[in-house]
Amino acid sequence: MxxxxxxxxxxxxxxxxxxxxxxxxxxxxxxxxxxxxxxxxxxxxxxxxxxxxxxxxxxxxxxxxxxNTVQGDVQSASVATFMAINGNGFFAVQKPGSFSDGSPVFDGVDRYTRRGDFQLNKDGYLVNGAGYYLEGVPIDPTTGNPSGSSPQVLRFKNDFLPAQQTTKIDYRANLASYPLTTKHDTSVPGSELIRPGSFSSGYNPLVLGTPAAPYTDSSTTGTVQNNKATPSVPNTGNTALSGVAGSDSINANFVAGDTITVNGTVLTFVASGATGNQLNVTDDISTLLQKIDSITGTGTASSISGGSITLHSGTSADLSITSSNSTAFAALGFAGGKATATRGGGGTVGTGQVIGNDNSAFLDQSVSGGAVTAYDVSGAPVNLQFRWAKTDSSSLGAGHTDTWNLFYQVNPNATGTQVGWQNVNINFTFGSNGQMSPPIASVTLNNAVVNGVSLGSPVINFGSGGVTQFADANGNVQVNQIQQDGFPAGQLQSVSVSTNGRIVGNYTNGRNIDLAEISVATFNGTNFLKRIDGGAFEATDESGAALFGKAGTIVGSSLESSNxxxxxxxxxxxxxxxxxxxxxxxxxxxxxxxxxxxxxxx
Incomplete structure (x- = not known):
């Protein structure tokens, strides 16, 4: 050379x-x-x-x-449709070969790019800054899975999302082992339970077909009281209803003309010679208790022990005692001049419904179980409210089990014999460990109609251990989850990119629905791709065909910088x-x- x-x-x-x-x-x-x-x-x-x-x-x-395999830095962006690929892979895109009446006509040739600055244009396409249109696979709205595997140019119009009727409600809650209802009284066993006997005849709210429970005796016990003796000692059955200082008599005297009313029957105090429904002012406590028991007909005699009087209701009626001399009656251990005891049991065969006339009694004997907005087939909303009522308690002894009933409100404006609340007609029983025994995974509200809106037959899913019974200081139902699957109709207002590589539609009804899965391609010979304008590439014989399913992860609201x-x-x-x-x-x-x-x- x-x-x-x-x-x-x-x-x-x-x-x-x-x-x-x-x-x-x-x-x-x-x-x-x-x-x-x-x-x-x-x-x-x-x-x-x-x-x-x-x-x-x-x-x-x-x-x-x-x-091509060297990644640039991924930086956050404020645009929800911007995206970057963290790892291997390219967005599958196409570019229009021409336009017809303002609409793009694609040439059908797939290109590939890492440029993820996609934005929604006026026609509903996601287009990046170099004019390439994003491809992906549409999502089946019913199953939530991709409908097919072949990428296609994605287009999101201002689609109308049809209403979806509520078909299921996921529910998780803890029921207080001792519910603090309005009528509860910790000194009276069973007072926290719903009492069918206090509801209108023929409308027992317990589970449909529940046998009528026999009435049972109940009692109320007064406070310890001492007499006027010197030294003062607790009252006994021999303690007189009036007397001078230093005598064995109650601390405040009854006088002639005073009255004690027992279940509507009036006992009148006289100076002497009492007959019928009269009492001598000099009679003792035992005589008074015998008079009361003769009126109530109780099989268990009222008694006094250690200065404290215990009165029994019997099974004929609830006990209600008032006195015109509240001071003297308080000296017997009952403040306010009255004493009450509600008998247990009673009612008719369970109908599983609460009527308007019994609404107040029901609210007093149950606790709130939360509420959720449900939707009918047309998307009309309705407030679905729940309440729990405890129907039995293991604290009452042998033969009793912690049992609850769940109700939902049918008509918030029910009056008279109109149904206000409906029992789901299942007894929820709990063991000593606070778990349902047997477990109930779900319950169906058959042909539910709430405030005139038909909800069909939605299913309430409790799952495994979804409802428990543990002690709660507030005595309430602690609702941990109450979520339903229905929604009203809505209009697409924006789209965004999720972390799992899907395009999410944001609708005016507040729903976020997966619309499409972004197609990300990889190549065996990535560095043998052919470069074209706009940061895009075409496949070559040396690069091999595009492969889908093994790419890196998509990061939404982000962009990859130049390397x-x-x-x-x-x-x-x-x-x-x-x-x-x-x-x-x-x-x-x-x-x-x-x-x-x-x-x-x-």
Missing amino acids: GIFGALTTAVGGLRAGSYALENISGNIANSQTTAFKRIDTSFLDLVPQTALTAQLAGGVTAQSRST TDIADEFTKLIVTQQAYSANTKVITTTNSMVQDLLNVMR
Whole structure:
């Protein structure tokens, strides 16, 4: 090759340097381009075929080296539809070949890009800053799964989301083992329970078909009271109802004309000679208790022990005693001039319903179980309220189990015999461990109609251990979850990107529905993709076909930066400039040598 070969080699060096400089220039120019992948330059030596003892350094050529697998930094963005891929993969996109009546006509050729600055245009397409349209797979709204596997250009119009009727309600709650109802009295066993006997005849709210419970005796006990004796000692059955200081008589005297009314029957105090429903002011406590028991008909005699009187209701009626002399009656241990005891049991066969006339009694004997807005088939909302009533308690002894009934409100404005609340007609029983025994996973509200709105037959799902019975200081039902699946109709107002790589539609009814799954492609030969304008690529024989399902994760509201490092590019720029200058020096030197050769010939 000789001297002229050196000249040719130097020119090749200049060409290679120019090629490298062009790549460096392009990288720097695109340092702020979203998801741009820089192009590095590879230099290859060109060695001519010579004898082993005459080998030459040879010339040089330059080739590009892709960095498609090198990720740029992922930075957050304020636009909900912007997205970045963390890891391997490319967004599948298409670009319109033309437009017809303002609508894009796609050429059907898939391209691939890391540029994720997609925004919704006026036609409902997600288009990035380079004009590429995002592809994905639509989501089946019924199953929530992708409908197919072939990517297609996604379009989201201002779709109308039809209403969905409530079909299930997920419910989790803890029922206080001792509910603090309005009528509870911790001194009276069973007072926290619902009392069917206090409801209108023929309207027992317990589970449909529950046998009528026989009436049972109840009692009330007064406070300990002392007499006027010196020293003062607790009252006994012999303690008189009136007397002078120092005598065995109650602390405040009854006088002639005072009355005690027992269940509507009036006992009148007289000075002496009492007959019928009269009492002598000098009678003792035992005589008074016998008179009361004769009126109530109780089978368990009222008594006094340690200065404290216990009165029994019997089974004929609830006990209600008042006195015109509240001070003297208080000296018997009953403040306010009255004493009451509500008999247990009673009522008719369970009908599972609460009528308007019994609404107040029901509210007093039950506790709130939460509320949820449910929807009918047309999307009309209705407030579905629940209440729990305890119907039996293990604290009452053998033969009793902690049992609850669940009710839902049918008509908030019920009056007379109109049904206000409906029992779900299942007994929820609990063991000593606070768990349902047997467990009840769900209950169906058959043909539920609430405030005139038909809800069909929604299912209340309790799941495993969803309803428990543990002590609660407030005596309330602690509702941990009450969520239903219905919703009214709505209009699509915006879209966003979820962390699982799906496009989510945000509707005016507050629903967020998965609309499509973003298609992300990978390649076996990623660095052999063909670059085209706008940060996009086309598949080649060397890259292989697009593969779906093994890509990195999509990060919503984010963008990938260019992977160009300006500091590195400046360093390469300096090295390239020096190499270029050196090649020009070779040309200058070669030219000088040729001139010397020509001078010899002269």
